[in-house]
Amino acid sequence: MSAPVRTLLLITASSPEIQRVRRSRVLNFQQITMPYLAAFVPPHWTVLHVDEVVRPVDFGMQPDLAAITFHTPSAPHAYAIADRFRQRGIPVVLGGPHVTLLPDEAQEHADVIFVGEAEFQWPQFLQEFEAGRHGQRYCSPELPTLEHVPMARKDLFHRRDHTAGVLFATRGCPHRCDFCTLAVMYQSRVRQRSVQAVAEEYGSFPGKVIILWDDNIASDMEYAKTLFQALVPHRKWWSSQASIHAAADDEFLELAARSGCKQLFIGLESISQTSLNEAHKPFNHVSDYGCAIARIHSHGIAVQAGIVFGFDHDTQAIFSETVDFLEASGVQNATFNILTPFPGTRLYQRLEGEDRILTRDWSRYNGRADVVFRPKQMSAEDLLAGYRYANRRFYSWTSIYRRLSRSPVGLPWTLPLNSAYRFTSFIDRLRTWQRSA
Numbered sequence: 001m002s003a004p005v006r007t008l009l010l011i012t013a014s015s016p017e018i019q020r021v022r023r024s025r026v027l028n029f030q031q032i033t034m035p036y037l038a039a040f041v042p043p044h045w046t047v048l049h050v051d052e053v054v055r056p057v058d059f060g061m062q063p064d065l066a067a068i069t070f071h072t073p074s075a076p077h078a079y080a081i082a083d084r085f086r087q088r089g090i091p092v093v094l095g096g097p098h099v100t101l102l103p104d105e106a107q108e109h110a111d112v113i114f115v116g117e118a119e120f121q122w123p124q125f126l127q128e129f130e131a132g133r134h135g136q137r138y139c140s141p142e143l144p145t146l147e148h149v150p151m152a153r154k155d156l157f158h159r160r161d162h163t164a165g166v167l168f169a170t171r172g173c174p175h176r177c178d179f180c181t182l183a184v185m186y187q188s189r190v191r192q193r194s195v196q197a198v199a200e201e202y203g204s205f206p207g208k209v210i211i212l213w214d215d216n217i218a219s220d221m222e223y224a225k226t227l228f229q230a231l232v233p234h235r236k237w238w239s240s241q242a243s244i245h246a247a248a249d250d251e252f253l254e255l256a257a258r259s260g261c262k263q264l265f266i267g268l269e270s271i272s273q274t275s276l277n278e279a280h281k282p283f284n285h286v287s288d289y290g291c292a293i294a295r296i297h298s299h300g301i302a303v304q305a306g307i308v309f310g311f312d313h314d315t316q317a318i319f320s321e322t323v324d325f326l327e328a329s330g331v332q333n334a335t336f337n338i339l340t341p342f343p344g345t346r347l348y349q350r351l352e353g354e355d356r357i358l359t360r361d362w363s364r365y366n367g368r369a370d371v372v373f374r375p376k377q378m379s380a381e382d383l384l385a386g387y388r389y390a391n392r393r394f395y396s397w398t399s400i401y402r403r404l405s406r407s408p409v410g411l412p413w414t415l416p417l418n419s420a421y422r423f424t425s426f427i428d429r430l431r432t433w434q435r436s437a
């Protein structure tokens with residue numbers, strides 16, 4: 001006898017604030033956690049996926065089971081969704097980064113939680129759920145191998161446009177920067193999918209532009225080089241994140257460029273070496289930044305710099321000095337963030353020990369609109385103002401012209417991103433102004 005048909009509702013939860021950020025069209029990449037998770041669901045389940053950036057949750061639905069994934073700033077919002085479904089008798093599973101970091105908190109809003117990576121225990125859980133004897137908490141006993149991860153379910157992707165090609169090749173990063181949640185979740189270990197499986201999935205997207213949603217594509221240089229060789233025949237464009245080590249290896253850059261790499265997001269974090277040392281990221285050498293960026297540019301690859309403000313050694317001068325440096329080095333894009341001590345990180349533990357955490361309202365742990373700890377060398381208001389100044393100045397038309405007019409990557413790639421970030425920066429300022437009015 002075949003198993004009865006069941007309905008599983010997957011929700012990628014985003015608070016209204018995070019939705020506003022993600023709705024900026026060019027930056028709105030497909031969130032892939034749920035489409036990959038769905039690939040592990042047996043075929044007698046009907047799977048639906050709601051990404052809140054695209055459409056709201058319909059609370060009139062009556063699935064057999066709802067599963068919600070979310071990051072820390074969306075936690076209160078996700079809990080409210082979970083509570084509403086549970087009030088109607090629909091069992092709720094919670095998983096994702098925040099649940100892994102704070103499982104006891106999440107358990108209060110769920111019938112079942114997944115701590116760590118869910119995919120590999122997911123089929124077992126569904127079997128137990130159907131038999132009416134499931135547990136309340138599933139913890140991955142060890143970091144699972146990614147050798148046999150299937151392709152994500154594209155029928156659950158919401159976007160079909162040029163940014164719809166999203167996949168991952170590796171998970172994790174070998175480093176231990178003390179503000180980074182990945183270092184906690186993945187215990188500084190890196191795992192890879194098979195090159196063949198990644199290349200096949202990469203080639204299966206009809207679009208030209210692909211996002212490799214890896215934590216650090218340069219975490220295993222030899223794997224990356226083999227992967228890039230396998231991507232060459234597909235003649236697509238791609239972008240990913242990499243640590244600064246990527247810039248030290250010309251063969252890596254040459255193969256990346258040949259396989260269609262148009263941009264690398266590099267976590268520079270700070271132009272202050274003392275701040276980098278403080279954050280346990282001493283392998284970033286500020287004195288080498290200019291050469292590293294020039295080397296990446298020489299291969300026709302744009303650089304998106306990840307910058308964080310608010311380290312203990314940051315003074316008020318850090319904001320203008322950072323933008324001066326970014327303009328002088330000609331980086332094409334930058335993502336500015338306010339230092340945010342996510343729960344579970346070493347940074348959080350240190351600041352909590354120093355009684356410097358200002359709020360535990362997770363919705364304010366967004367890194368862009370709120371300062372949630374007491375900075376050392378400036379007020380929280382000054383940190384927020386400096387962050388806004390850097391965004392405003394870097395994404396002014398003057399700065400965009402100055403940087404892009406000498407970019408090694410053409411305007412079709414760089415201008416839309418700059419325009420999107422300029423728009424996001426404007427919305428941020430507008431919201432802050434509205435909140436203070």
Ligand code: SF4
Pocket residue numbers: 173174175176177180181182183215216243267281
């Ligand atoms: S290098 Fe990047 S991804 Fe790796 S631990 Fe540091 S911040 Fe996290």
